[in-house]
Amino acid sequence: MIKVVCGIIYKNGKVFLCRRNPHKQLGGYWEFPGGKLELNENPETALKRELYEEISMFIKVLNHFATVIHKYDNFTIELTAYECKFIEADFNLTDHDKYEWIDINQIINKKLAPADIPIVKKLMRTN
Numbered sequence: 623m624i625k626v627v628c629g630i631i632y633k634n635g636k637v638f639l640c641r642r643n644p645h646k647q648l649g650g651y652w653e654f655p656g657g658k659l660e661l662n663e664n665p666e667t668a669l670k671r672e673l674y675e676e677i678s679m680f681i682k683v684l685n686h687f688a689t690v691i692h693k694y695d696n697f698t699i700e701l702t703a704y705e706c707k708f709i710e711a712d713f714n715l716t717d718h719d720k721y722e723w724i725d726i727n728q729i730i731n732k733k734l735a736p737a738d739i740p741i742v743k744k745l746m747r748t749n
């Protein structure tokens with residue numbers, strides 16, 4: 623099983639969402655940015671590393687929010703989401719072609735990576 627970590631990043635009551643580059647796995651789907659854990663890497667370290675690599679973004683990790691196991695056709699992921707506070711960013715996108723700061727109740731209208739749907743539903747219930 624592939625371990626993936628992602629960030630629910632807040633700024634002024636909105637959340638940061640981005641769209642995967644078309645040539646990537648799940649290209650065109652919207653997600654919370656993050657990526658795969660490296661061997662022996664702790665999830666919070668991995669999340670900060672990925673956000674810096676993919677978006678040139680600095681964040682503060684606040685708390686664990688949810689862990690979801692999702693079976694895609696060819697692989698299974700364990701996706702762990704952390705709530706985070708935005709600090710600053712250059713928004714230099716390497717793995718995505720678009721980003722948006724979005725209200726929580728609007729996220730569900732996006733074409734979301736299927737593993738993210740239970741996370742977004744929990745966000746809607748708890749906010």
Ligand SMILES: Nc1nc2c([nH]c(=O)n2[C@H]2C[C@H](O)[C@@H](COP(=O)(O)OP(=O)(O)OP(=O)(O)O)O2)c(=O)[nH]1
Nearest residue numbers: 626628647648653654655656657658699735737738
């Ligand atoms: N980052 C991220 N990946 C997600 C989410 N939901 C979801 O199904 N995924 C899937 C897409 C990918 O198959 C996998 C994460 O791989 P990735 O391509 O983002 O990770 P990476 O940057 O470490 O990997 P790579 O492109 O270097 O192989 O998890 C999500 O909310 N965020």
